[in-house]
Amino acid sequence: MDWDRVVKVTCHTNCAYQKPCILNCYVKDGVIIRLEQSSAHPPSKDPDLPDWNPRGCQKGLISALRTYDACRILYPFKRVGERGEGKWQRVSWDEALNEIADTLIQVLSTEGVDTIVRLRGSGTLGSESVGFEALMGALGVPYDSIQTDTGDEHMGAALVFGQPFVGGSVDNWWYADLVLIWGGNPAYTNISNYHLLTEARYNGTRMVCITPDYNPSAIHADLWIPVNVGTDTALALAMAQVIVDERLYREDFLQEQTDLPLLVRMDTRKFLREGDFKRGGRDDIYFFWDSRSDQLTEAPRLSLRLGNAVPAMEGTYTVMTSDGPVQVQPVFERLKTHLQDYTPEKVSSITGVSPSVIRTLARDIARARTVTNVSTYNWGKFYHGHEIERAIILLFALCGHMGKKGAVYNAYTGNAADSLAGGQIPGVLVLRASASADPRYAQWKSQGYTDEMIMMEYAWEAVAQERVMPSCVFHYFHSGLLELSQQHNSWDPSLKRPLAAYVKEAMDKGWHKVRPAPDKAPSVAIQFGGSFLRRCKGTEQILKTLLPKLKLLVTADIRWTATALYSDYVLPAAGWYEKFSFYGPQKVDYPYGFVVNKAVEPVGESKGEWEIACLLARKIEERAQARGVLSFTDPAGNSRRLDNLYDRVTSNGVYTEDDEEGVTRDYYLNTTNVEQMSWEEAKEKGLVAATGLGLTTRGIGNACDVTPGEPLVPLTWHIERKEPYPTQTRRMQFYTDHDWYLEFGEELPVQKDDPKAGGDYPLRITGGHARWSIHSSQVDDPILLRLQRGEPLIFVSSEDAGSRGIEDGDRIEAYNDLTSFQAAAAVSPAVRTGQLIIYHAWENFQFRGWKHFKGVMPSPLNPLELAGGYYHLQSSSDSFHPGFSDRDTRAEVRKVRQ
Numbered sequence: 060m061d062w063d064r065v066v067k068v069t070c071h072t073n074c075a076y077q078k079p080c081i082l083n084c085y086v087k088d089g090v091i092i093r094l095e096q097s098s099a100h101p102p103s104k105d106p107d108l109p110d111w112n113p114r115g116c117q118k119g120l121i122s123a124l125r126t127y128d129a130c131r132i133l134y135p136f137k138r139v140g141e142r143g144e145g146k147w148q149r150v151s152w153d154e155a156l157n158e159i160a161d162t163l164i165q166v167l168s169t170e171g172v173d174t175i176v177r178l179r180g181s182g183t184l185g186s187e188s189v190g191f192e193a194l195m196g197a198l199g200v201p202y203d204s205i206q207t208d209t210g211d212e213h214m215g216a217a218l219v220f221g222q223p224f225v226g227g228s229v230d231n232w233w234y235a236d237l238v239l240i241w242g243g244n245p246a247y248t249n250i251s252n253y254h255l256l257t258e259a260r261y262n263g264t265r266m267v268c269i270t271p272d273y274n275p276s277a278i279h280a281d282l283w284i285p286v287n288v289g290t291d292t293a294l295a296l297a298m299a300q301v302i303v304d305e306r307l308y309r310e311d312f313l314q315e316q317t318d319l320p321l322l323v324r325m326d327t328r329k330f331l332r333e334g335d336f337k338r339g340g341r342d343d344i345y346f347f348w349d350s351r352s353d354q355l356t357e358a359p360r361l362s363l364r365l366g367n368a369v370p371a372m373e374g375t376y377t378v379m380t381s382d383g384p385v386q387v388q389p390v391f392e393r394l395k396t397h398l399q400d401y402t403p404e405k406v407s408s409i410t411g412v413s414p415s416v417i418r419t420l421a422r423d424i425a426r427a428r429t430v431t432n433v434s435t436y437n438w439g440k441f442y443h444g445h446e447i448e449r450a451i452i453l454l455f456a457l458c459g460h461m462g463k464k465g466a467v468y469n470a471y472t473g474n475a476a477d478s479l480a481g482g483q484i485p486g487v488l489v490l491r492a493s494a495s496a497d498p499r500y501a502q503w504k505s506q507g508y509t510d511e512m513i514m515m516e517y518a519w520e521a522v523a524q525e526r527v528m529p530s531c532v533f534h535y536f537h538s539g540l541l542e543l544s545q546q547h548n549s550w551d552p553s554l555k556r557p558l559a560a561y562v563k564e565a566m567d568k569g570w571h572k573v574r575p576a577p578d579k580a581p582s583v584a585i586q587f588g589g590s591f592l593r594r595c596k597g598t599e600q601i602l603k604t605l606l607p608k609l610k611l612l613v614t615a616d617i618r619w620t621a622t623a624l625y626s627d628y629v630l631p632a633a634g635w636y637e638k639f640s641f642y643g644p645q646k647v648d649y650p651y652g653f654v655v656n657k658a659v660e661p662v663g664e665s666k667g668e669w670e671i672a673c674l675l676a677r678k679i680e681e682r683a684q685a686r687g688v689l690s691f692t693d694p695a696g697n698s699r700r701l702d703n704l705y706d707r708v709t710s711n712g713v714y715t716e717d718d719e720e721g722v723t724r725d726y727y728l729n730t731t732n733v734e735q736m737s738w739e740e741a742k743e744k745g746l747v748a749a750t751g752l753g754l755t756t757r758g759i760g761n762a763c764d765v766t767p768g769e770p771l772v773p774l775t776w777h778i779e780r781k782e783p784y785p786t787q788t789r790r791m792q793f794y795t796d797h798d799w800y801l802e803f804g805e806e807l808p809v810q811k812d813d814p815k816a817g818g819d820y821p822l823r824i825t826g827g828h829a830r831w832s833i834h835s836s837q838v839d840d841p842i843l844l845r846l847q848r849g850e851p852l853i854f855v856s857s858e859d860a861g862s863r864g865i866e867d868g869d870r871i872e873a874y875n876d877l878t879s880f881q882a883a884a885a886v887s888p889a890v891r892t893g894q895l896i897i898y899h900a901w902e903n904f905q906f907r908g909w910k911h912f913k914g915v916m917p918s919p920l921n922p923l924e925l926a927g928g929y930y931h932l933q934s935s936s937d938s939f940h941p942g943f944s945d946r947d948t949r950a951e952v953r954k955v956r957q
């Protein structure tokens with residue numbers, strides 16, 4: 060085989076933790092003929108650290124074929140049959156954009172811009188999206204945050220740290236004495252980085268895998284702990300109980316870094332605050348008992364430094380408040396009592412893990428020099444997932460396993476994209492740009508706010524001002540999912556009030572907003588680079604509730620996704636190596652930004668997203684002028700112009716629609732937290748090391764300095780520099796005295812019974828990211844399908860299959876109160892009895908009758924996710940709003956007679 064040239068390209072499929080991988084792209088006659096791994100990663104500073112090269116996986120390499128396969132959208136299409144019927148008419152770009160622009164203008168001037176929603180995806184996270192962001196921003200259509208509708212939120216981390224973005228780079232695995240794979244499956248999902256785990260084991264690191272099924276990561280672990288599904292909170296609390304009981308905890312760490320010494324009133328279960336002593340006292344001043352002076356002492360707010368004080372962790376004290384004498388206790392004392400419900404003996408029957416295993420692991424964790432975890436996006440997919448995450452973080456905090464090489468708690472490692480040219484995410488404003496212009500900055504600083512806290516102010520403000528809308532909230536209100544949750548309130552036996560009462564209170568108090576308002580219907584949905592009809596839960600409910608409301612559903616994508624197939628217009632987007640893009644450091648587990656190089660021209664009539672946005676802006680402008688509609692009024696009463704959109708998108712014509720490379724170049728050159736080099740050099744290397752976290756909410760929460768070639772260790776600004784955390788108590792906060800948390804008995808982490816989502820059926824559906832596809836990007840690829848039986852499959856335990864007369868390969872139907880779907884049975888002794896496993900991202904059209912497996916997932920709304928009005932419990936783009944969950948779904952299966 061010969062080729063004309065080899066281009067360095069970067070795989071930017073959203074595989075989250077390990078991207079980017081620099082690949083060699085072989086081009087012949089303008090066609091990609093082959094991709095291969097390269098060794099672009101620079102050497103690490105530590106010569107003992109294993110080489111990171113080569114990087115890449117089968118999904119990245121298959122994109123050479125995916126570029127030209129039958130699923131590519133080659134031309135603009137207009138629907139001519141019913142939605143989803145598959146009847147299309149090929150139209151020109153001009154025709155498609157004309158009709159889309161006309162509908163948008165009509166909706167803007169009648170129903171209003173608040174009825175237009177964007178339903179984003181993760182396919183356009185780099186600079187290619189700036190044009191579309193600028194266009195939507197000019198029109199006043201909010202940025203839709205999809206973090207929670209994938210169930211990827213880390214609410215437990217947000218409760219403890221004040222925001223969910225806490226995590227380190229994966230080379231910390233190498234430096235850990237003990238790695239806990241708990242809530243993740245890196246053998247499937249972290250292929251490019253996985254070798255660091257195996258090499259760490261050669262180096263003496265012990266790997267313990269805690270998971271219900273004997274999954275591919277458990278196979279390689281030193282110890283596998285099979286835990287009953289959804290009982291991880293109890294397991295973590297039992298280990299915490301052992302550590303507290305045997306006094307194996309690091310008291311100095313807890314005294315300084317956490318809320319565990321802060322005093323709580325025994326009568327109200329609320330923190331003791333300044334307001335308890337004087338009228339008008341602040342509710343953000345807290346107290347501990349100084350055992351050195353034997354006095355009540357105000358906890359410092361501007362720093363974590365304790366000075367000479369030694370906060371008492373135990374005991375009961377009497378203090379004189381405005382209400383008279385009140386008994387108070389440190390949180391730690393209350394925790395100690397609380398943990399008595401979680402002795403290994405009591406927890407064993409809940410978790411299925413023997414007391415001796417719990418005790419041994421607890422001691423191992425406490426005595427290890429450094430411990431880290433691999434958790435990935437898992438806990439947010441449980442209804443009570445925030446409790447699991449809080450409890451595991453408590454375990455790490457008790458032992459002080461944070462803030463050192465190899466001692467890292469990993470929740471969601473945020474992307475650090477600090478670009479002055481960016482600001483592409485309105486809720487993730489660039490602080491440095493804002494600081495010079497925002498008079499509040501100096502005021503915040505004078506009040507002792509850290510940059511982290513200031514970023515959170517911007518993030519909350521963006522949601523409050525409806526510049527950001529969590530799309531999950533949209534779907535609960537407008538796609539029928541709230542109705543589904545309300546119909547099935549009994550799914551959560553612990554609810555004290557009807558779900559509707561919590562929703563009403565949260566909306567009345569302004570803790571949450573939804574666009575359009577609940578009494579108004581959405582009219583237009585625009586999907587760029589994603590597929591909400593594949594991704595969201597309760598598929599059939601969405602299809603029958605949301606779609607009939609929409610006058611227009613437009614999808615721009617590379618391939619025929621589920622959402623494209625239900626759309627009214629489909630616009631062909633340029634594929635992986637057919638466009639330029641720059642991505643800031645996407646995930647700090649692999650802290651590099653990268654350039655996506657254009658190796659070939661787009662196939663058919665497809666265009667890059669930048670060009671599509673410019674053309675759509677120009678077309679709206681043209682059609683608005685032709686119709687004499689030069690402006691419209693937004694819901695805030697502001698007049699917005701329609702006759703200058705092209706200039707708004709193109710920075711007054713500085714970048715034209717055919718200057719995708721110029722936009723990308725300047726985006727990179729204005730990114731301030733990556734290595735700087737010439738554009739040509741950056742294109743050649745593909746990879747630029749992060750030099751800082753960037754001043755965005757998604758990066759800054761890791762709270763650490765970044766040194767290229769060194770592991771990124773989060774939270775050192777707190778642990779070494781003693782900067783306060785962005786929480787209500789300004790400490791790592793394990794006690795939440797929000798009224799609703801007290802009502803639910805969840806002020807401390809607690810194991811709760813999961814709701815039987817979908818009805819009272821014996822089997823429980825779990826899942827995870829797939830080995831053979833990144834989301835749905837390659838899920839219908841014929842070659843990769845050969846490696847997984849060619850069709851959607853459900854893993855069923857040998858016991859459950861046997862008792863139902865199911866054999867491996869049989870077609871089975873899974874059903875519950877909502878609906879049913881069919882798939883092939885993969886019978887396996889590695890699956891736990893009572894568990895069904897479906898790895899995600901199968902496309903709707905791969906199921907018989909297009910009945911997707913997410914149709915059986917009602918995703919009941921946990922009202923605690925609506926709690927707000929408490930310093931760090933405020934809705935931002937990524938946390939503290941309802942998220943979709945699926946791991947509580949119950950179902951039964953039966954063999955389908957062929």
Ligand code: SF4
Pocket residue numbers: 070071072074077078079080114115116117118119120250251833
């Ligand atoms: S899909 Fe594979 S090749 Fe592409 S970035 Fe992820 S690990 Fe690398």
